[in-house]
Amino acid sequence: MFFAHNDKRSFRRMELDVPIEISKGSVVVKGICKDLSSTGMSITFTDTHLQAGDEVHIKLDTDDERFPPLDADATLLRIDEQDVGFSAAVQFINIK
Numbered sequence: 079m080f081f082a083h084n085d086k087r088s089f090r091r092m093e094l095d096v097p098i099e100i101s102k103g104s105v106v107v108k109g110i111c112k113d114l115s116s117t118g119m120s121i122t123f124t125d126t127h128l129q130a131g132d133e134v135h136i137k138l139d140t141d142d143e144r145f146p147p148l149d150a151d152a153t154l155l156r157i158d159e160q161d162v163g164f165s166a167a168v169q170f171i172n173i174k
Contacts, residue, residue: 091115101135102128111138118152118170124163130156136168149174 091113098121100107109123119136128134131154138148151174155167 091120096138096140099137100128101137102132112165114138114148118155118168120165121168122160122163122165126164128154128157128164128166130154130166133171134168 092115093113094111096111098109098111100109100121100123105125105127107123107125107128109121109125112120112122121136133151133153136148136150136152140147150170151172152168152170155169157164157166
């Protein structure tokens with residue numbers, strides 16, 4: 079794990095590379111959480127069903143009993159096309 083810090087941000091981001099599940103209605107997309115903070119995360123995915131502005135549900139299971147799974151409602155702030163798939167900035171609405 080690596081903690082990234084940008085002087086423009088008032089919070090730290092924890093760099094990760096863990097699988098996530100992104101749900102929008104009946105559509106479920108597999109992705110990867112690249113970094114995580116108290117207000118959101120950066121993710122990557124290959125599915126084309128998601129768009130900027132979508133409200134989604136995100137699950138991140140840790141498979142480690144010391145850390146509870148993350149279960150959150152979120153908004154996709156922006157989506158950028160990458161060489162393979164997409165990256166997205168995510169803002170949490172509600173963490174359960």
